Amino acid sequence: MLEKNLEITVDELRHLVSDRALEGETMLLNMGPQHPSTHGVLRLLLELDGERIITCVPDIGFLHTGIEKSMETKAYEKVLVMTDRMDYLNNLGNNLCYCLAVEKLVDLDVPERAMAIRVLLVELQRIASHLVFLATHGLDTGAMSIFLYCFREREVILDIFEMCSGARMMTSFFRPGGLWRDVPDGFEETVRSFIEYFPKRIKQYEDLLTKNPIYTHRTKGIGAISSEEALKWGLSGPQLRATGLAWDLRKSNPYSGYERYDFDIPVGLNGDTYDRYTVRIGEMRQSLRIVEQVLDTLPGGPVRSDNRKFVPPPRSELSHSMEAVIHHFKLWTDGFPAPKGSVFVAIESARGELGCYLEGDGGPKPYRVHFRTPSFATLQTLPMLCKDHLVADVVAIISSLDPVLGDSDR
Amino acid sequence: MTVVEKAVAKLQRELGESVLSVEEFRGQTSVTLDHEAIVNACQMLRDDAELDFNFLAALTAVDYWPSEPRFKIVYQLYSLANKEFIGLRAQLSNESPEISTIESIYPNANWHEREVFDMFGVTFRDHSDQRRIIMPYDWEGHPLRKDYPLGYEEVQFTFNFDEIDKRKPYAKK
Numbered sequence: 383m384l385e386k387n388l389e390i391t392v393d394e395l396r397h398l399v400s401d402r403a404l405e406g407e408t409m410l411l412n413m414g415p416q417h418p419s420t421h422g423v424l425r426l427l428l429e430l431d432g433e434r435i436i437t438c439v440p441d442i443g444f445l446h447t448g449i450e451k452s453m454e455t456k457a458y459e460k461v462l463v464m465t466d467r468m469d470y471l472n473n474l475g476n477n478l479c480y481c482l483a484v485e486k487l488v489d490l491d492v493p494e495r496a497m498a499i500r501v502l503l504v505e506l507q508r509i510a511s512h513l514v515f516l517a518t519h520g521l522d523t524g525a526m527s528i529f530l531y532c533f534r535e536r537e538v539i540l541d542i543f544e545m546c547s548g549a550r551m552m553t554s555f556f557r558p559g560g561l562w563r564d565v566p567d568g569f570e571e572t573v574r575s576f577i578e579y580f581p582k583r584i585k586q587y588e589d590l591l592t593k594n595p596i597y598t599h600r601t602k603g604i605g606a607i608s609s610e611e612a613l614k615w616g617l618s619g620p621q622l623r624a625t626g627l628a629w630d631l632r633k634s635n636p637y638s639g640y641e642r643y644d645f646d647i648p649v650g651l652n653g654d655t656y657d658r659y660t661v662r663i664g665e666m667r668q669s670l671r672i673v674e675q676v677l678d679t680l681p682g683g684p685v686r687s688d689n690r691k692f693v694p695p696p697r698s699e700l701s702h703s704m705e706a707v708i709h710h711f712k713l714w715t716d717g718f719p720a721p722k723g724s725v726f727v728a729i730e731s732a733r734g735e736l737g738c739y740l741e742g743d744g745g746p747k748p749y750r751v752h753f754r755t756p757s758f759a760t761l762q763t764l765p766m767l768c769k770d771h772l773v774a775d776v777v778a779i780i781s782s783l784d785p786v787l788g789d790s791d792r
Numbered sequence: 793m794t795v796v797e798k799a800v801a802k803l804q805r806e807l808g809e810s811v812l813s814v815e816e817f818r819g820q821t822s823v824t825l826d827h828e829a830i831v832n833a834c835q836m837l838r839d840d841a842e843l844d845f846n847f848l849a850a851l852t853a854v855d856y857w858p859s860e861p862r863f864k865i866v867y868q869l870y871s872l873a874n875k876e877f878i879g880l881r882a883q884l885s886n887e888s889p890e891i892s893t894i895e896s897i898y899p900n901a902n903w904h905e906r907e908v909f910d911m912f913g914v915t916f917r918d919h920s921d922q923r924r925i926i927m928p929y930d931w932e933g934h935p936l937r938k939d940y941p942l943g944y945e946e947v948q949f950t951f952n953f954d955e956i957d958k959r960k961p962y963a964k965k
Contacts (some may be wrong), residue, residue, distance in 0.1 A: 398921070448942075450911075451935055455942055479924035486818050613847055613872070616900030627872075634875040723817040726868050726879060726959060737850045739866060754850035754868075762903045791926055 384623030422787030429715040429777035445791040457717030469789035475731040477556040483738040484558040502676040511732035559693035560686035581624040605767040605779035606654035619734025631730040655782040717746035757790035803887040822879030845869040851904035857938040911936035
């Protein structure tokens with residue numbers, strides 16, 4: 383059996399590599415899945431002519447955890463916990479996308495305060511995610527110190543998440559109908575102090591990289607793609623905006639109250655690795671602007687919908703209201719039924735368009751959940767971006783696309 | 793008349809009986825088409841200068857086993873100019889789960905269709921590279937089908953390593 387399978391791999395690849403590879407003129411090089419620069423468990427098959435890349439065949443699926451299948455066996459509220467585990471650098475974004483889909487499916491309203499806090503936290507998450515991008519991208523292009531600086535600042539954001547939800551990364555903080563609970567005392571001051579000192583840090587990062595000749599030589603003109611090509615290949619988010627196309631779902635199809643906040647869409651010019659870096663730096667500044675606006679206009683009131691058919695009542699009600707006990711019991715044993723029908727919701731995650739297709743069948747469990755994840759779409763373009771570049775550039779290109787393999791494999 | 797309404801009207805006009813139904817749910821429109829018409833429909837929606845659905849936002853499938861038609865292929869198209877989504881749906885029977893690829897219109901369908909093939913066993917005619925993408929290449933079955941059980945893999949310890957190893961697919965000779 384084993385021998386036969388090995389035979390299949392060569393046959394399977396025959397149409398993917400050039401004829402020269404089969405004659406042994408070019409070299410086939412396996413990169414990953416345990417390579418530190420592939421950002422997780424991405425495997426690439428590279429066909430090389432000297433140092434030059436002729437073909438690049440990405441191989442994903444090493445982090446497949448069957449999340450979509452498992453989701454079909456859990457009640458709507460419990461599925462949420464699994465969304466954290468997909469894109470582990472953008473947990474709150476995943477929570478938000480799923481919650482919006484459920485809320486759309488069952489037609490549930492969310493209080494103003496919950497919407498505002500969602501926006502605030504998701505923007506902080508975007509900064510945290512971009513910081514990891516910057517850290518690893520810097521590391522891959524030879525700048526070690528920026529890695530340490532970025533993780534230092536990211537830790538501050540993760541502390542804010544821990545303050546709210548009790549967890550640094552696997553937050554599960556947003557729930558269908560609102561939030562798990564209100565933000566704690568001292569939240570506003572902590573975020574304000576972060577807003578105050580973080581712009582200086584961004585400037586520090588820029589001082590280290592933006593005009594650094596070692597960095598610019600390694601990134602300018604590397605892995606460039608045009609807007610038309612990018613759209614054709616389903617690129618979205620910072621990768622698309624780096625090509626000069628200002629498409630942002632937060633602006634074009636606002637959700638969760640984004641239309642209330644004023645921010646710009648940073649765009650690049652050439653769609654190369656350098657532009658993807660500048661766009662993300664710009665996005666961090668814009669995210670800070672949004673966070674500040676949310677804090678200034680944060681409305682009061684409840685953070686959970688009072689529709690008891692979908693949202694469990696607060697604990698304090700259980701001691702004196704029989705109805706609350708019934709709702710509590712029904713929601714935590716059965717879950718709530720969702721109508722027959724399907725919705726598709728897309729949000730702008732840190733990596734691009736994150737879509738959730740959710741189908742209900744009238745019961746308390748989703749019939750089908752599908753996540754259209756941005757990393758899956760970006761990895762598909764890797765062969766094109768890497769073509770005719772050097773092996774060292776592949777590392778820079780992968781990190782500039784900022785894929786998360788948990789996101790692409792699910 | 794909104795762009796989505798125009799798109800639906802155009803599909804109904806040009807494709808006639810191939811448009812099986814038009815659904816609206818929570819303000820989102822999806823058009824169920826005959827599976828033979830899907831390539832035409834995508835072409836029409838993308839190439840019409842006014843509609844301009846130039847972005848394939850998602851492509852996936854749903855399994856309705858044991859009822860028929862068993863599979864539903866889900867296409868979500870987006871128009872950057874008009875900022876609108878539209879859904880296309882195609883139904884496939886259990887006997888011939890096969891549909892034409894839309895790779896020629898939206899190249900990024902390549903991987904999405906591979907995923908549907910991998911997870912549901914739906915084949916795409918004229919697909920340039922139809923291989924499994926997420927599951928291992930020697931995997932048996934298609935995990936997201938409803939008749940595929942939600943299984944688990946037993947943990948191998950020293951005491952039961954050989955016993956479990958014998959049951960693994962690669963150990964079969």
